[in-house]
Amino acid sequence: MNTEKSFPYSHIVGYLISLALTLATLLVAFKTALPKGTIMLILAAFAVAQAGLQLVMFMHMTEGEDRDSKVVHTIYAIFMAAVIVFGSIWVLTAGHPIY
């Protein structure tokens, strides 16, 4: 674990970026006239960025001796979740025309 007691710059930076992302989300949602689908897409992108930021900056994803295994497991779990969700949608909607 990180034992040095220096000023937590990375936490401050992470906090500021998080705030910026949240503000950007609000601005996109309420102050733009983009089509609804586009807004949702941008919001989703911001949400993913926010989640990734939190994992790295605050949730010790990249720290500790088992850092590599945490990163691998997280990426694998996200990949599998994507396979399950998008795979299912693909399989169940790609039916043969006669069905």
Next chain:
Amino acid sequence: MDIKWDKILVTGDPLILASQIAIVLTMIGIVVGLTYFKKWGYLWREWLTSVDHKRIGIMYMIMGVLMFFRGGVDGLMMKAQTAVPENTFLDAQHYNEVFTTHGVIMILFMAMPMLIGIMNIVVPLQIGARDVAFPQMNLLSFWLTFAGALLFNISFVVGGSPDAGWTSYFPLAGKEFTPGIGNNYYMVAIQIAGFGTLMTGINFIVTILKLRAPGMTLMKMPMFTWTTLITSLIIVIAFPIFTIALLLGALDRIYGAHFFTVSAGGLDMLWANLFWLWAHPEVYIVILPAFGIYSEIVATFTKKRLYGYTSMVLAIVIISVLSMLVWVHHFYTMGVGPAVNSVFSITTAAIAIPTGVKIFNWLFTMRKGRIEFTQPMMWTLAFIPTFTIGGVTGVMLGMAATDFQYHNTLFLVGHFHYALIPGVVYAVFAAIYYWWPKVFGFKLSERIGKWHFWLFNIGFNLTFFPFYLLGLMGAARRMYTYSAESGFFPLYFISAVGAFIMAAGFVAFAYNIYWSTRYAKRTTANDPWGNTRTLEWATATPVPHYNFAVIPEVRDVDAYWDMKKNGDKYLTLEPKDIKPIHLPNNSGQPFYMGMMAFLAGLFLVFELKVLFYIFAALFFAGMIYRSFDYDEGYYVPVEEIIEKERTWRDDSKWKAN
């Protein structure tokens, strides 16, 4: 709901009546026996509440063997029914229930408990740990699995068994087409057992990642520990899918939802999709630990290091990833179109590559080795050709274009029995013969073991090879009878004869346990096979409850072999090196929670919702109680450790203290 309470006990079938009487007599026998020998306290203190991973493992194994018997009897009943054309031994409904419970019990309540039992006994010892990471949760896993199995097993006498196949496809399994309560058992009992399995998965991931002995890097872990780690990862990824599928299924059946129904916008094939998203990885969950078992045994009995360790690890990792990417090959015939079917044909064929790597690695391990034909090795040797037949027919089935011909024929049934029986059952037998002396301090008889081996192998091939031929002749699976003109009779009859030979093999196995328990020579030698390689053989036999007097240091993949060759301070320990050992206390709480889960499940099956809510609340109360539990465990005093270590170490030196 329209449950006929006066007809809740299944009646009218002499077979079921006989089993009802047998169940009552057995229960009376157990109660009387325990009371007469004053064993209630012993049973409660030493077993039912024990958080010792070895005890929990043994309880899993006992449950697995009992379920193997139950599932085996189901199998024999099916074989008796189809032995001759137009047979009336079982009617169609009873046959449906029997093949459903056979499938569910063999996969979920036989294969899983057996392998989880072996993992429990072996993995903490192989990595040089004192116990698993969460010992009490481990016991809770066991009791939830047990509660699920108990609930599922009472179905055939109370209320009727599920009858929609182990795949329980909707819409057939839904209320519209199967209104009785039988399929509620499926949705509820498997859910409870599934919670236990999921916790086991988490437990073993943490155990293996966090509790390895100093020096044991990931690439120095024994192969069985590797396969357990990967299996646990698949459990954690795949089981939640089934949890949700069962939840939706239960909501459909019990609360009138429409997730999988034909009417009201439900999507019946979504069940098949979710089911196989779990069930395909599930077969790898049961087969990967078996691969690990064979790897340990091959290396031990050829007196050689396992060939291609790194490629073995890579192979199981690739298998685990691919296992999540092939689920559609179970329902190509749904009509998902050429693009989807092609993609899944390719991923399916790709699995043959890492599996082939493993087969060749075992063969190369044996090359130029000194093979000892002990029981564990015999089962391993029998596994390789039979499993290869199962695997190759699997590749045939995996091609979408040809699968339209094989789908739902006995060819498929032949394939998965050839994959799962050598892949799981042989491995479990091999593991039982291999680790039995470690756990109990005596070997099972080789002489009776040979009877077991040959009867079971001949019986297995006689039973299931005709399935391939019958399937190619057009015999569909799950048909309770066939006409004389079909020409199926000779092969079906051979298959039935084989099944009874296989059953005789199981009887030989049971007799072997009985005979060896009474007459086999006892040993306290830590390495009864003489050529073992991994850490579990470095401690006393039977293993003391603290596992290792001090935690050994690891320098090599074959940690114990390296100790023997190069010397190690663990083997020359002196009494002054011993320090008190911290262990967890036993707990009755997992038993309580298991029973609450059972009762909650039972009431949910019978759709008595208020009672279900009460017992579910009592179950969660156990979790809340647990979070205020400050039990810190206890210390094993040095004198007790010294006393135990004296049984197998250099006696003179240890007696002085």
